Amino acid sequence: MFDLELGLDLSGDFYTRHFQPTPSEDTLILNMGPQHPSTHGVLRVILEIDGEYILRAEPVLGYIHRMQEKMGEVKRYEQYLPNMGRVDYLHALAWNWAYVGAVERLMGLEVPKRAEYIRVITCELNRINSHLLWWGAYLLDLGAFTPIMYAFQDREIVMDILQRVSGSRLTYCYYRFGGVSQDIDDIFIEKTKEFCAYLKPRLKMYKDLVTDNIILRKRVEDIGIIEEETLRKYGATGPVLRGSGIKYDVRRKEPYSVYSELDFEIPTASSKDALGRYLVRMQEIEESLKIIEQALEKIPPGPHISPQAPRRPKPPRGEVYFAVEGARGEIGVNLVSDGSAYPYRVKLRSPSFSNLSMFPEIAKGTLLADAVSILGSLDLVIPEIDR
Amino acid sequence: MIGSKLKETFDGVVSLLIGLKITFKNFLKPNLTVHYPRKTVKPEELTGYRGHIELVPKPENPFVPRCIGCGLCRDICPSGCIEVRSKRIAEEKEIHTPHFGLQDTPLDLTRKVAPPQKTKIEIVSFELNYNYCSLCGLCVQNCPAGSLRFSKDIYLASFSSRDFEFDLLKRLEKQAQARLKEEEEWTK
Structure with a gap:
């Protein structure tokens, strides 16, 4: 489908368009997920397969994006x-620790x-x-x-x-x-x-x-x-x-x-x-x-x-990074404070993201x-x- | 070639037998699951469990909560699911006839001279929308009067979200009545 007035290609989402089929007739494009028992949640992987062999693989993310990082900016420190x-519902305490540790390091507590x-x-x-x-x-x-x-x-x-x-x-x-x-x-x-x-x-x-x-x-x-x-x-x-x-x-x-x-x-x-x-x-x-x-x-x-x-912490201005070892890898919280009761920015470094990024390379062949x-x-x- | 095949088969049979042994051992062990509607978890296993919050009554009057209406729980709640309304009411005081020499002074002036009236806080409503609650416990820990605690209500299920909007004052009243009834039966 092609919208002539706007000049937009509206067929499929970004990933589907990015993942154009190759001219060969032997291959098949297959969606693994978003509802697949082995993806444990809503992960979609687009695969190009030749018979039973994978030629290309690409994970599609964002099906349960919940704006966790944005929520950090609109909630007070203790409310986050x-x-x-x-x-991460499986190793929740490590994430608890990463965030609490970042605030403690910032405040010198x-x-x-x-x-x-x-x-x-x-x-x-x-x-x-x-x-x-x-x-x-x-x-x-x-x-x-x-x-x-x-x-x-x-x-x-x-x-x-x-x-x-x-x-x-x-x-x-x-x-x-x-x-x-x-x-x-x-x-x-x-x-x-x-x-x-x-x-x-x-x-x-x-x-x-x-x-x-x-x-x-x-x-x-x-x-x-x-x-x-x-x-x-x-x-x-x-x-x-x-x-x-x-x-x-x-x-x-x-x-x-x-x-x-x-x-x-x-x-x-x-x-x-x-x-x-x-x-x-x-x-x-x-x-x-x-x-x-x-x-x-x-x-x-x-x-x-x-x-x-403190019951309601107000850390001084500054930026801090605190990392802990989670069950899946290094969990990091990068916290920027502007001196108010609300964090200026909370960046969450999740290990699963980095680990999944390797998948296209390992799955090939x-x-x-x-x-x-x-x-x-x-x-x-x-x-x-x-x- | 044949040797490796035979070894593989032998290994397979061995691991199958080990698996069967473990399965058979577990088969003879007692049942671990609790058959929920017919049986429930023992109350002592719920120590520390966070159910939805409820009000703590005053020690002298089980119908009145300890709450002082400061609204700290409402402010700290990350999901904004607590709604507290309170009002200040003046305590009744005795009316004295003015002093003989002051009878002609205007009414406004006598009011200004009089000592300030004592007021007390009455909680009009205390509502909890449990649908949004994430049970973080910040309200319970931050209550200055110690008026909130976690309930042990764990078997909550309903078809309507309305059923999880609790009026905690009514809940307190019900609990107090139940307590009174129990005490009465005890004295009999």
């Missing part, structure tokens, strides 16, 4: 807190030691939760139904623990400027210790059931190999980067909070394929358990929120069924990409 639980330890414990519990859901959902994509049920059984325990202190089960709004909203109690500590003891044999069971399974190995081994150059080019972070053998973790490279006092490893895999990313995430769950156990022993008494914490495996191994959360 609940938004952070909704950017000290956080009590106890609050820092509470943050570490809850954030790591949330990371385990996120990895467990990814594990279940990824295997669901690959055709195994039962693992997600086991994953949800474990997730339920973590959600009960976190609900006790934060009041929510998924979209947490727990951290406050200068601390956390509620102190942890003895039952929380006891339950968390119980959970750590419970999950270890479960992880062994997962290894027997899934990781060593020959069907899974066939679907993930030597599939979706990402070279270091591609990772560097697109700014990939998190388990995707570590799955290709690069030892980068914000918790170690740019230590924030009390992570420098805790002893843990950064798991990496040298195979660069989907299996590498899978193994990195499974080892990360074990490392998180290690961190939680150490933090529970080291946690000092004291206030859970700084006495100087692979089978359609492998593309599903690659997409799942990137661990995408669509609300985080669109923001």
Whole structure:
């Protein structure tokens, strides 16, 4: 369709026009999504396929764009807190931390030691939760139904623990400027210790059931190999980067909070394929358990929120960047303040966006069924990409 | 060639058997899910859970909320879902007959000379639109009078969004009446 009066090409949206079919008659243009079970949300990928092989792939974004960044400019600092639980619903506490940490850095606010330890414990519990859901959902994509049920059984325990202190089960709004909203109690500590003891044999069971399974190995081994150059080019972070053998973790490279006092490893895999990313995430769950156990022993008494914490913060003029390590990679908040009660600009750096950007390059030349495996191994959360 | 094929088949059968073993073990374990309409979660498992907000009554009078009508909750709410209306009412005071020497002074002047009237705040309405609430808890933490708390109402479901527009004063009254009734039965 062509509008003569306006001189506009109105056929299809921007992406469809951008993605013109090639003259060849052998290829087929295929839409994967926006409603596709393996895209976990509303991600649309346009594929040009020759038989079962992908020639070109292009992700289309923006189906659940909610103006999270704009909302930061029209809400006061403290009013923006609940938004952070909704950017990435799986690792909500990391986003909470990134924003709260940025405001604290801008204001020069000290956080009590106890609050820092509470943050570490809850954030790591949330990371385990996120990895467990990814594990279940990824295997669901690959055709195994039962693992997600086991994953949800474990997730339920973590959600009960976190609900006790934060009041929510998924979209947490727990951290406050200068601390956390509620102190942890003895039952929380006891339950968390119980959970750590419970999950270890479960992880062994997962290894027997899934990781060593020959069907899974066939679907993930030597599939979706990402070279270091591609990772560097697109700014990939998190388990995707570590799955290709690069030892980068914000918790170690740019230590924030009390992570420098805790002893843990950064798991990496040298195979660069989907299996590498899978193994990195499974080892990360074990490392998180290690961190939680150490933090529970080291946690000092004291206030859970700084006495100087303002109810309505008004940071001085300036710009600050604060990054934390989320389940998917580096989560960053760039905050600009003009000295008023409203932020001038809130830029959210989401790891899933960078990780997805690599997809056209990795998917080129692979089978359609492998593309599903690659997409799942990137661990995408669509609300985080669109923001 | 045949050797590798055989090995593959053997590995497949082994991993199948391991899977079956784990499935069978779990098959014998007790049921973990709560069959919702027939069973509900135990109340002690709801500790710390944030339901929608409700008003906290004064200790001496369960019908009157602690609220002082400052409107801080309304201002801080990110979604603007709280509506508080309050009015100041003057307390009744005794009427004294003017002093003998002042009986001829104009009425306005005597009013100006009189001490200011004591006023008290009455909450006219306290409405919550739960449809927009994101349960961040900022209102509860910022209430200077400690007049807000989270309820344990978790089984909320309706076909109409109107059912989630709560009149919290009415809710408080109902709770107070229920409490009184309970106390009466207790004394019997």
